[in-house]
Amino acid sequence: MDVLTDNLDDFAAGLWVTTRLVGAAFLVAVVLGTLVAALRVSESRPLRSVGGLYVETFRNVPLLVLLFITFPGLRRGGVDINAWTAGIIALGLYTSAYVAEVLRSGVAAVSQGQREAGLSLGFGQVAVLRRIVLPQAFRTVIGPLGSITIAMIKNSAIVGASIVALDDILKEARVVNSATFQTTEAFFWAAVCYLLLTLTATAAFRGLEARYAIRR
């Protein structure tokens, strides 16, 4: 217990860093994921293949490799990117592929008649997707989006553990560990911090689901 109370500031700071990292990356992932899902359900074959290529690439690349590309990789190439941006982009890109896949299945679950009705009312393709199909698709995939978010909270530890200079929960645990040599306690409290985040996310998505979900 001492390990926690003596280093409360460190753990709290780490928790806050992880929260911000996950929050920002979640936004990136949802925006990109929605765009890619739109590509994947479009009428045009080339656009569909571009979307497919995107998903297959970012779903199959290890996050650690992406992080090495976005941080030291781009910096060596003369791009002035900071640790935060690199971490958020890598985690966001990685997760966006999963979001795109989930949303695509959500779009498939919206009945074809909805789309046709929209088109016959004079909406364009994009407007139908944006105003009619996607809002319903989002509401069917709240559950899976929750699992993706939880996976993302856990994956955020990879960002802190690799070279990106972000002092997230895991990084703080390592700092506490090297200061106190209480390995088990330091990592136990770090695990509790992650659990706090995942449980909060679970509760939040349960709430959203109860309020907005369309059950099919």
Added chain:
Amino acid sequence: MGYLFDPDNWEWVVTENNLGFLLEAFLINLQIAVIAMVLALAVGLVLALGAIARPAPVRLAAKAWVDVFRNIPLILLILYLALSQPQSVRDFWSDSAPGFLPDALRSEFILAGIGGLVLYNSAVLAEVFRAGILSLARGQREAAAALGLSYLQQMRHVVLPQGLRRMVPATVSQLITLNKDTTLVSIIAIQEVVRSGRVLAGTAGNPFTGSGVAAPILHVMIFVGLLFVIANYALSRLSRRLETRESRRIATVRTAPRVSEAPPA
């Protein structure tokens, strides 16, 4: 963009044995993945059976175990195991690891790496299996029980073959995740492909000592990423193949004339 496509920056690929060095290291990732997969599948199955077992203590213990290890970041598990493993475990492995293993698999941290991968993935797979088993109609098991099969026989001959088959897609996608996660052991200094890539680029802590071209890390990592995309894409293709074959097989059974299956009156 110029930097990315500049042929000078890709020169390391053909310099000396750099390519072989990376591919050999990628083989280590695949080996770690296979070992961890086999163990995680086995442990996951045991945990899943535990989570649906009749005795309440077994069930609760299995569920609690699964929930704990499923919710901890894998990298935290691996780091913890590596940092906390006693000297005796390290010595045991460096003394008794069979000589035919590659250096990376004789590393004193490999047990922590594989142990973490197995702990985490077996918990996730246990949930997948449990869902598959529970998705089976109760009647299947009751029918098996009515036929006089014991609990183990019911599981082995009736419940598991059907339940697990349904879960092939979810299992394969978890195995793909596991394959990607083998890169995490680079953080505990096991020489797999990410670490080898960093050695080529001279960012692995030690200065670049090779006589060839120091590789730009951007290009090395893009290449490493490509290796994973190819391997994992092949794996997901394979699973889709299995799925279509399976559904075709089931479809034939369903549409086959029932008369021939009817027992003689």
